[in-house]
Amino acid sequence: MPDTASPAMPRLNERAPDFEAPTTHGVKTLDDYKGKWLVLFSHPADFTPVCTTEFMAFAQAAAEFKTLNTELLGLSIDSIFSHIAWEKNIKDNFGVEITFPIIADLNMKVANAYGMIQPGASDTSAVRATFIIDPEGVLRAMVYYPMSNGRSIPEFVRLVKALQTSDANKVATPAGWQPGEPVIVPPPATAADAAKRLAEGYECKDWYYCTKTL
Numbered sequence: 784m785p786d787t788a789s790p791a792m793p794r795l796n797e798r799a800p801d802f803e804a805p806t807t808h809g810v811k812t813l814d815d816y817k818g819k820w821l822v823l824f825s826h827p828a829d830f831t832p833v834c835t836t837e838f839m840a841f842a843q844a845a846a847e848f849k850t851l852n853t854e855l856l857g858l859s860i861d862s863i864f865s866h867i868a869w870e871k872n873i874k875d876n877f878g879v880e881i882t883f884p885i886i887a888d889l890n891m892k893v894a895n896a897y898g899m900i901q902p903g904a905s906d907t908s909a910v911r912a913t914f915i916i917d918p919e920g921v922l923r924a925m926v927y928y929p930m931s932n933g934r935s936i937p938e939f940v941r942l943v944k945a946l947q948t949s950d951a952n953k954v955a956t957p958a959g960w961q962p963g964e965p966v967i968v969p970p971p972a973t974a975a976d977a978a979k980r981l982a983e984g985y986e987c988k989d990w991y992y993c994t995k996t997l
Contacts, residue, residue: 801813820854820917821853821854830868834859838873838879839879844936848943851940858899912926980993
């Protein structure tokens with residue numbers, strides 16, 4: 784029987800759990816993605832309707848992710864043969880080609896390491912979990928969805944853009960931020976800095992909330 788024991792959950796801003804796993808593009812490891820951003824995402828099972836819509840949406844966004852130096856890597860607790868057959872089924876029935884690799888996690892090793900197995904949802908399937916890992920292998924974001932509802936892939940594109948903008952400019956981004964919109968300047972760390980903030984040339988509502996345009 785597969786080992787379904789729940790290890791410690793991965794944590795933001797720490798090294799993402801290492802893995803070495805068979806995929807539809809050969810064996811992949813976390814280190815294979817060093818220097819690139821990685822969106823690792825799980826789905827409950829091949830040949831299921833919600834998962835099919837998600838995989839098509841990820842495939843249709845793959846070119847935009849590429850422009851962001853970001854790779855896609857899917858996962859489910861199904862075999863390589865099942866993945867290949869499902870990819871062909873999607874192409875034949877929907878005209879969408881799946882160009883990214885899919886991990887065959889039959890022993891649930893990767894799913895357990897990333898906390899993808901949620902006993903309250905399913906004992907044997909990975910829930911809809913998405914992990915964004917930076918070029919240094921650090922886990923920067925993770926989102927879990929219920930079995931019944933598909934993800935919004937444009938939100939993950941937006942989130943990668945926001946993370947990259949924050950890293951490059953040492954800023955934060957407001958709710959729903961899109962490239963070209965104002966970003967949030969880090970708030971002052973001392974009372975003296977707060978007293979000077981309103982005169983520093985930013986667009987400010989108050990000393991703690993100031994924005995600028997990049």
